[in-house]
Amino acid sequence: MGGEEKFHEFVATRRAALLRTACLLSGDWASAEDLVQTTLTKTYLAWERIKDHDAADAYVRKIMVNTATSWWRRRWRGEQPTEVLPEIVQPDFAECSALSQDLWAEVRKLPARQRAVVVLRFHDDLSEAATAAALGVTVGTVKSQTSRAISALRDRVQPAATEGSVTR
Template structure:
């Protein structure tokens, strides 16, 4: 949607039923066109916050600008035209809110959210916006003018044609309702997570979850049986160690090896060496 294109076009006012048209002053019409081209985008955003969807916001803005133009033509111009148009827009939205059908309607927030791949701040903003849409029309208008349009209590009271005390009370009640509903929604989400077995954020580990480590296999135990008996002592020496080959007693014992010293080398006579 191109917000640079004005959504409003002036219409020629009809006369007293005879079909005669009354031409609007060119200067006043051009001045109002400039106002619409400059501020229609901002007024459309305000209408969206009041209505909740862009299609209804465009209809509300079209109606509000038409009413403002008729007053502009009747009064020969309005000095503070933007506050006047915003007040007409809020009144138009309030009237629409009271008679609207509480059934299916377009919305920017789907009932089934995708995976939690957004930042928590965006999720909180979506939840807050859903609860703002459920507020009464007067409380919703006060919140939009006070905290979105950043108007003072006196300016908000003048636009809504109520007292400053009413602005304070409506704002306080709306904020208290939002806090209570958001707290209840968060408590319900925590209860659902606990019922599903999902640990609380404080109890969840920081690192990736790991399974239990496999214990080392225990050494195989010896089969059950009677206790081993020690061999009887004999006079032939120490008992044989189990697992070593036994020496057969019928084989002859080899004779001991005697080392023979080498024969001495005869000395060479000195005469042989001198020769």
């Protein structure tokens, strides 16, 4: 099978999983579709240079995380004040993930790197080593970012869950 056929096969088998991951990284379905399209375009352009097409998942995840991060950074520098506020687009949580809306809202508040680690570790079920490889960081960085993210989520979510409960 030629390189282009292998790329089409890769897209056909992995597109749904990539969309779910992109939705968790970007926060809404429309941005996720754009993120996957951009990621697959970049992957297609580099497909012939990828030596092991079976290991393309890690390559694609790294492109996706880096692209989402650059979009997030660019968005803040590109804001323009306006007289009329735009309509707020709500994320489509029903299609996006099985996470509750409250937890997802807290995950979205995490810094981009922590959010990427949480998505790759717990949604995509990658090991620490695979997550480190996908993000281009050390395993220690993945561990510390995971710890910080979980601690932040625990601090934000736990008080709300125990508000009505009686402590002993």
